[in-house]
Amino acid sequence: MGYRPTRSRSRFLIASALLVFLTGCTADRYLMVPKNNLESVQQSVSAQRATLVTMEENAATRHEQLLNKNAQSTQTILDAIATQVEKPNCPPPEETPVCKAALAKSEQSARLEGKLIVGELEKFYLAGPGLVYNARIDSGAETSSIYARNVQPFERDGNNWVRFDVPVPGENSESWVTLEKEVSRWVRIIQANSEEAEHRVVVELQFAIGDHHQVAEFTLANRKNLTYDVLIGRNILRDVMLIDVGKEFATELPSSYLETNNGGEAE
Numbered sequence: 249m250g251y252r253p254t255r256s257r258s259r260f261l262i263a264s265a266l267l268v269f270l271t272g273c274t275a276d277r278y279l280m281v282p283k284n285n286l287e288s289v290q291q292s293v294s295a296q297r298a299t300l301v302t303m304e305e306n307a308a309t310r311h312e313q314l315l316n317k318n319a320q321s322t323q324t325i326l327d328a329i330a331t332q333v334e335k336p337n338c339p340p341p342e343e344t345p346v347c348k349a350a351l352a353k354s355e356q357s358a359r360l361e362g363k364l365i366v367g368e369l370e371k372f373y374l375a376g377p378g379l380v381y382n383a384r385i386d387s388g389a390e391t392s393s394i395y396a397r398n399v400q401p402f403e404r405d406g407n408n409w410v411r412f413d414v415p416v417p418g419e420n421s422e423s424w425v426t427l428e429k430e431v432s433r434w435v436r437i438i439q440a441n442s443e444e445a446e447h448r449v450v451v452e453l454q455f456a457i458g459d460h461h462q463v464a465e466f467t468l469a470n471r472k473n474l475t476y477d478v479l480i481g482r483n484i485l486r487d488v489m490l491i492d493v494g495k496e497f498a499t500e501l502p503s504s505y506l507e508t509n510n511g512g513e514a515e
Contacts, residue, residue, distance in 0.1 A: 357458030367495030389481035396468035458499025
């Protein structure tokens with residue numbers, strides 16, 4: 249009798265053959281992946297990582313530069329603000345005999361409604377030579393006047409000027425000071441005891457009465473036979489001073505002005 253496998257044995261053989269076949273196919277499938285490509289993939293990943301690191305470093309550098317630039321801009325703005333707010337360093341103004349700072353309270357003159365109260369006589373400070381006269385206050389005179397002699401008109405730079413002498417005050421003083429002023433105008437004066445008119449020169453003088461400083465017009469007059477060398481008229485009194493007829497020397501000049509009352513040279 250020949251050998252004939254049983255049905256169960258046949259099934260076993262078929263299953264074994266199928267398993268061997270499948271095992272061989274699976275092994276072939278994994279073996280077909282090329283291993284040399286893994287190195288390229290790793291190199292690509294490494295390159296990408298290096299690129300990311302470089303980008304991060306560049307971003308950090310740009311961020312730091314931006315912060316520095318903002319800090320510099322902020323400091324520039326703060327410096328500009330500090331420069332604008334800082335108080336300017338101005339040089340002190342030059343002092344002049346009649347343009348001093350505020351006087352001490354003891355040297356402040358009496359006032360009424362903003363007007364200086366003066367008596368019939370007041371101390372008069374003439375700026376320039378620094379002379380102090382006793383001046384008569386006269387509301388009946390329109391223009392103030394000062395004693396002057398040797399009045400000599402002349403021309404300077406195409407303008408009319410005048411040279412004249414004013415007396416140095418003092419009981420026994422015979423000194424005179426020469427001044428030169430530009431002519432403000434001429435006035436025509438008719439004296440009560442004369443029919444002929446007299447033309448007088450008018451100049452502007454800088455002066456002080458009490459703590460009041462002013463520049464006003466004065467006629468140059470021969471006051472030799474008059475008691476006082478200076479007369480204050482309405483051109484100065486108007487809107488500035490009030491007369492108390494019952495007083496004399498109601499104002500007080502600053503002590504610094506009185507110290508200079510020792511004559512002086514012309515301006």
